[in-house]
Amino acid sequence: MVWTACPRTTRTSKLSRPSTTTTSVAATTTQPGPRPITTRTTKNMIDTQTHDKLMAMKLTAMAEAFLELQKEAPSHQRSFAEKLGYMVDQEWTARENRRLSRLLRAAKLTSDASLEDVWTTPGRGVAKATIRELATCKWIEHHHNVICVGKTGCGKSYISAALAQAACRRGYGTLYSRVPRLVEEIAIARADGSYPRLLARLAKLQVLVLDDFLLAPLKDTERRDLLEILEDRYDHSSTVIASQLPTDKWHAALGDPTIADAICDRVVHNAHVLILEGQSGRKRKGLNTNT
Template sequence: MAAMLRERAAAPATEPLSTDEMIGLLVDREWTARENKRLHRLLKDARVPSDACMEDFSCEAGRGVDRSFARVLGSCQWVRAKQNVIVLGATGAGKSFLGGALAQAACRQGFRALVIRTPRLLQQLAVARADGTYANALARLAKVAVLVLDDFLLAPMTDVERRDLLEVLEDRYDRSSTVITSQIPTKSWHQAIGEASIADAICDRVVHNAHLVTLRGDSMRKKKAVAPEVTETKT
């Protein structure tokens, strides 16, 4: 607010503002500054990739997501309804980008989010279990409104990892939203998770309350790849 007053004092002389207009201008500037600061903090805590946003998500024909559905996802109504999103697709299809973009959209609407690769999360929980901070780690995850689990089922899970994942999802069921990205179709999750009873419990807390997105098309990474330079060979 003080900066605003200094700017006004240093600005070229113009038609003076009334007291009410000046107060309104100061309040608007202060509110905008605080909101920008809050958004910056939310995005930093969420670890959202810097280039991930719904506006840049490709909805070209054949991708599996049209613009109307992308707008629905970007509205974050699913977050308010405590629903989940499952993003499936081959390597390079844009799953991680969409997961990050959904987290970014949530932050822009004031929700706390966190983007993390599933193997990294399970590793962190193992460390927390060893150093006695396991309960605190679970509590922190439970407070996140949108948890993006990237690379779900990328590698086989141990029994401890399965149980850790179930604890995370149990705390979130009907209380917050989880976004899962995976190369594995949901019909194969039971087999990929292993141990039927835990697989049932995990899927029951995620799949039946989720919007399913299946991305198709060529690898987005290949499209962004730098074309090799062609050098002429002199003869």
């Protein structure tokens, strides 16, 4: 029996089936990225921060001037020094106006008087040169006083108020008060315990206007209070006094010879005296009624 070798069958390896998976290209939607920061955007951010910082430092006028300069046309651009000077000028002017308004309110003026409007007609008793000299406020720098005397309506109160306004415009702390009301305030202060504080406040004033001085007889306590006020102010500040009585009659009107000597000595000897004459200003402004 013959054995025959069978041909060897080789097992074919199973071939890997090609992948039928298809790569689907997803539709990609482009998302908008952050806007690029341009030079103009950066400048606007810096300008806003600068404005906010100026406002935080309470430089309001300078901040407004800064915004105003940003709106200027390129053809009208100023130099850096001009822009800085303009902003500083705006801030300085605004602060001066606020200070003047504050001083005028504290002065309690009863009229909008001005030295430029003072009548200097012949026979009035006051010359233009005198008014121009008083307008310089050098009398305040030298701690001098001003006394206005004359009949009713001749303009004593007006000139006193005008001097007070001129002092405010120069930056001096000022108060306008009628003597009859001032002595009432002093009496109230004495009763409620604020008398020392009132005297201290009056002493700190650089200009004190006392209108209607000796319009009525003063009591003993009122004379002494007036002496205390004038004593605290002597050679340190200036006082403006308006009175119907000439200075040579003050001694008799004050009553007490000792206090009268002390008051006159502290007021009259270093004072510019204006003796006003002429007809009443109220009569000139009044209605001309011929009956």
